[in-house]
Amino acid sequence: MPPEPIRLATWNVNSVKIRIVQLLDWLRSARPDVVMLQEIKCLAEDFPRLEIEDLGYNVAAVGQKSYNGVALLSRHPMTVEHTALPGDPGDTHARYLEAVVEPPANGAGKRPVLRAATIYLPNGNPVDSDKYPYKLAWMRRLRQHAKALLALEEVVVLGGDYNVCPTDDDVYDPVGWRNDALCRTESRAEFRALINLGYTDAVRALNPQPHYYSFWDYQAGRWQRDEGLRIDHLLLSPQAADRLAQSGIDRAPRGRDKPSDHTPAWCELAG
């Protein structure tokens, strides 16, 4: 009997406290094994862990008051490895959390561990403020760490809100957005550099069609017009990419009442 596949998803929930009912409903229906959350917008001690643990998940969170904040949910045992992106102890934003997940053994024997990180990459707007160089510096740090992870030769999934539209195909209005921090040449070059280390964009790899979005602004009827951006990504190490079976974007949560402006991106790795 073949081992069970493992499903992973990333979702910027735009406040986990406001979105708890939508999050629980989605966990019950999508039943992902590992979830990367962003913008929980609360302290870790205020994260609604009991409700999520009741659905069978282990929970790890790094939070701060009001802004940012990330969390990992896993149906399998999980050991936290990093609660911040290495490389700048002065960076106090809650934007990175990495853990090792132990999948259950099966008939064929022990399965390799999975290393999962949840990433909330800085937005970077406005581009003439110090937020943009902060974003680019954060991306360089991420590249350094992602390179070190490759040397481990593990199954690695770096999932999150990257705040980068990789190409013009990932934006509803490329000309209007070309000077935005999400689409600027430097942001795209940094994202490509990350990919060029040897990572695979799991959603793009199996869904090459343009205009396959993960975010729609609340304003100006962007959802109703399907005018969105693809900025939520799952990057796979070669050992993970070798197992990539399915991937996609689950639009359903974006169409529900009181939605986040992002919707989950997901992938499934063969067991």
Place this chain on the structure above:
DNA sequence: ATGCCTTGCGGAGCAAGA
């Protein structure tokens, strides 16, 4: 359009998001 909508904070009106 320095807007439009939605959050947190705090108890009004910003700041931040993307």
